[in-house]
Amino acid sequence: MNHLKNKVVIVTGASSGIGAATARALAAEGATVVLAARNEARLATLVDDIIAGGGTASYRVSDVTDRADAAALADYANDTYGRVDVLVNNAGLMLFSFWSDLVVEDWEAMIDTNIKGYLYSIAGVLPLMLAQGSGQILNMDSVAGHQVDPAAGIYSSTKFFVQAMTESMRKDLGVNHNIRVNTVSPGVIDTGWADKVTDPEGRKAAQKLNAIAIGSDDVASAVVYALNQPENITINDLIISPTQQNW
Template sequence: MENIRDKVVIITGASSGIGEATGKLLAQHGAKVVLAARREDRLAEIVNDIKEHGGEAVAVKADVVSIEAMQQLAQFALQAYGRVDVWVNNAGVMPSSRLNELRVSEWEQMIDVNIKGVLYGIAAVLPIMREQQSGHIINLSSTSGYQVSATSAVYAATKFAVRAITEGLRLEESASSSIRATLISPGLTNTELFSTITSPEVQTFASHLSGKGILPASIARAIAFAINEPDDTLVSELMIRPTAL
């Protein structure tokens, strides 16, 4: 993991789950991690834990649905460390439901966080990386970005969109500015995503899956693998899912 050492890595949605696990793992391998999320108290705990184990980390309270917040996050890292090597668009929500439940506000929330949040992150860091002529943007999709199931139409749509955005970014930037774009697609993972579900039907289904997912550390290792590859090698897409499902 020598190629991770000293890289400046920004991670959104870093207060729990995959974001937390990724921040801790990358810091363990010598990265300078900038952890962003809305829960400031939780971020402070994670930063303290990283520092106690000899790593380097800072926390920034930020909401991915705000382009201004994402721009400020990028500028904070740039001023603190002089560059941004990796941006991980990890923040996401999954209040899945059937379309006929008409949970329109939840549809809008998924579009705002899962699609606009990714685009705002790209918009914030892309000018910096183009100026550097280097960088790596990692977007979190899902196995739902490949296959739609009943109750997942809108969530799956947002994750299909992340796939399209990531591929477009790769095609536009890899040759001209050496910016790498990687798509990470987790299957069932034990995170807080299920806590955003309000549909009684989906809550019942989700309860039967409790504890059957893989640990966030498995996704963190996939992200670390993609970052660690040399600059002339692009891991463009990885899917990680439970063996038994």
């Protein structure tokens, strides 16, 4: 049975990668998708593609690190479609450095996007879901939220935060308010990240790792599975990684 048909779903970070693939996959299941990101050209193209394929979609240019903008996104979805059933908290930033590099600007950027961005998006949709007496929030996590690499200390910390936050939400919102909350934790994904590594040796290592990577569509399928469950079932955390990934 399809439990996603006609549900109104907000997807943040939807202009590329996992977010774009997730938007397409949810629309294919009959969900109405509201896409959010900062790149308007990519959002507009994706919405056009979804509509051309028979889906229902719209977009709002949004910056999840701005609390007022995140609230306006939720209001836009509610004003346009009359409700918000699902939030896919996907906008994220993954930057690598060693502690001795003291790249404080990168630390702050990841905290702003991966933690505050999630919290602001939740704060935007939560009053609507509480009023409805139902809803789903999927927080995109990572295997980095389960184990730590020396060069990914802050990134992993933000994803550990997502794990703890989601578990608390599940125990409160799920148990007391019928709002299901869960995570999907991908392993190595081919989103073009390896080619963006500037250090030559680092790029070689990244490209070698990326050779075993799964695709964004694979993660999107996991998101659909996690969300497309009867109301009395919550998939707490779904880890999806390449078969050859040994960590």
